[in-house]
Amino acid sequence: MWDQYRxxxxxxxxxxxxxxxxxxxxxxQGRRRREAEAEAALQRKEVEHLMRVSVLGELSGSIAHxxxxxxxxxxxxxxxxxxxxxxxxxxLVEVRDALEDIVHEDNRAGEVxxxxxxxxxxxxxxxxxxxxxxxVRSTISLLNSELVGRDINVRLDLGNSAFLVRxxxxxxxxxxxxxxxxxxxxxxSTLMARxxxxxxxRGAHNGMVDVLVxxxxxxxxxxxxxxxxxxxxxxxxxxxxxxxxxCSTIIRAHQGKLTLVNDEGGGAIAGFSLPIQEPAIGTA
Amino acid sequence: MTDKFTVYLVDDxxxxxxxxxxxxxxxxxxVNPYSSPQLFLEEHDVAVPGCAILDVSMPGLDGLQLQRAxxxxxxxxxxxxxxxxxxxxxxxxxxxxxxxxxxxxxxxKDKDLxxxxxSAEALDAESRRLHSELESMQAKVRTLTPREREVLTHVVxxxxxxxxxxxxxxxxxxxxxxxxxxxEKLGIRMVADLVRMAEKLNLSK
Numbered sequence: 461m462w463d464q465y466r467x468x469x470x471x472x473x474x475x476x477x478x479x480x481x482x483x484x485x486x487x488x489q490g491r492r493r494r495e496a497e498a499e500a501a502l503q504r505k506e507v508e509h510l511m512r513v514s515v516l517g518e519l520s521g522s523i524a525h526x527x528x529x530x531x532x533x534x535x536x537x538x539x540x541x542x543x544x545x546x547x548x549x550x551x552l553v554e555v556r557d558a559l560e561d562i563v564h565e566d567n568r569a570g571e572v573x574x575x576x577x578x579x580x581x582x583x584x585x586x587x588x589x590x591x592x593x594x595x596v597r598s599t600i601s602l603l604n605s606e607l608v609g610r611d612i613n614v615r616l617d618l619g620n621s622a623f624l625v626r627x628x629x630x631x632x633x634x635x636x637x638x639x640x641x642x643x644x645x646x647x648x649s650t651l652m653a654r655x656x657x658x659x660x661x662r663g664a665h666n667g668m669v670d671v672l673v674x675x676x677x678x679x680x681x682x683x684x685x686x687x688x689x690x691x692x693x694x695x696x697x698x699x700x701x702x703x704x705x706x707c708s709t710i711i712r713a714h715q716g717k718l719t720l721v722n723d724e725g726g727g728a729i730a731g732f733s734l735p736i737q738e739p740a741i742g743t744a
Numbered sequence: 745m746t747d748k749f750t751v752y753l754v755d756d757x758x759x760x761x762x763x764x765x766x767x768x769x770x771x772x773x774x775v776n777p778y779s780s781p782q783l784f785l786e787e788h789d790v791a792v793p794g795c796a797i798l799d800v801s802m803p804g805l806d807g808l809q810l811q812r813a814x815x816x817x818x819x820x821x822x823x824x825x826x827x828x829x830x831x832x833x834x835x836x837x838x839x840x841x842x843x844x845x846x847x848x849x850x851x852x853k854d855k856d857l858x859x860x861x862x863s864a865e866a867l868d869a870e871s872r873r874l875h876s877e878l879e880s881m882q883a884k885v886r887t888l889t890p891r892e893r894e895v896l897t898h899v900v901x902x903x904x905x906x907x908x909x910x911x912x913x914x915x916x917x918x919x920x921x922x923x924x925x926x927x928e929k930l931g932i933r934m935v936a937d938l939v940r941m942a943e944k945l946n947l948s949k
Binding site: 521524525528529530531532533534535536537539540541543544547554557558561564565568605607608609611613 | 756759762763764766767770801802803804829830851853
């Protein structure tokens with residue numbers, strides 16, 4: 461038998477270990493690729509987080525102001541209530557109003573801190589329904605005192621329907637913060653009376669919502685055109701050159717598109733469109 | 745129009761505006777709160793005694809610009825206090841140079857606020873007293889005849905009756921009559937007081 465089947469037996473005996481080695485190699489490669497991908501994702505998350513932290517660092521004055529305002533109101537209300545109670549026949553209705561205002565202002569300060577904590581947290585990507593109009597409003601309230609400090613007028617022109625998109629609210633807020641701060645920076649040498657940012661949301665026919673941030677700054681200079689989304693390309697003195705690159709990545713991960721064009725009337729229009737989760741009713 | 749000391753409060757943050765108004769009212773002050781600088785400028789009445797408390801950072805017109813606009817609108821003697829969330833040195837220096845009487849940082853403690861407002865009250869009363877004194881004197885001066893007015897200028901310049909009579913081409917007796925009528929109308933007995941008054945009203949030309 462050995463004499464008759466020697467070669468097939470040898471061949472099978474050789475093929476089996478070879479095949480298992482091959483299978484093992486393929487498995488190993490797959491695992492390495494998955495590891496590399498996981499590492500890349502982790503790094504992207506780290507960078508995203510770092511960018512958020514740096515944006516918030518720039519905004520620290522503004523954020524401090526947003527917390528200081530309610531604190532001011534709380535202190536004055538509390539001291540007013542104490543003064544009222546020290547009177548002979550205290551106006552209890554007024555004291556009650558003061559206490560209610562204290563509760564309200566405390567919630568207001570709490571909300572700022574809550575938003576901050578979300579932005580500072582290094583969390584897993586969440587996917588939930590995000591109301592784009594609410595996102596715009598809460599972003600602007602974070603930036604409010606920075607905008608006032610830089611004498612910039614802001615107008616919101618938000619579509620009537622509540623545009624819901626699927627995505628990570630923190631990442632999307634990061635994109636909006638970035639675009640608005642770019643608009644603010646672009647207007648550093650614009651005349652004070654002309655400084656203006658328009659943020660609009662519009663439902664498009666193709667089931668997307670467009671979010672546009674329009675400024676009256678220097679616009680995109682010819683030599684910058686086409687480079688602005690490249691990582692580490694920056695036009696700012698202290699920029700890392702990662703803002704727009706990161707925003708673009710985030711929006712793409714949300715099946716959307718980030719665009720940046722010059723406005724005909726001067727300034728730039730930055731915007732992104734995202735698929736609307738639920739077909740909005742009565743979209744303009 | 746009331747004669748009660750009124751605090752004009754301007755802050756774009758409704759929560760802060762309400763709270764500060766409540767605190768000042770609890771202390772017994774009359775408060776006129778405004779959420780926008782423009783509204784304040786429109787309604788502000790220079791004739792009402794009071795002070796203005798302005799937030800430094802406001803959209804449109806910030807506190808310092810508002811102070812300038814107030815001065816330009818004839819409210820230069822209105823005492824101005826600033827409240828600010830930032831309280832940086834350059835801003836406070838500019839504010840104080842422009843005549844602000846105090847610069848308070850948010851959150852504002854009641855004691856600081858009341859102290860600042862009560863010193864504003866004293867300042868406002870003083871400037872109003874001076875102003876009304878000046879006005880009543882001006883009214884008295886207006887009752888003088890042209891001749892008495894002439895005599896007044898000469899007396900203030902230190903001329904003797906005899907010299908004035910020579911200057912005006914009349915006799916000393918007539919000058920004496922004019923002079924005593926003039927003093928009587930102005931309610932002044934001593935030449936020194938007359939000189940002081942003339943200086944205040946800028947009459948000694």
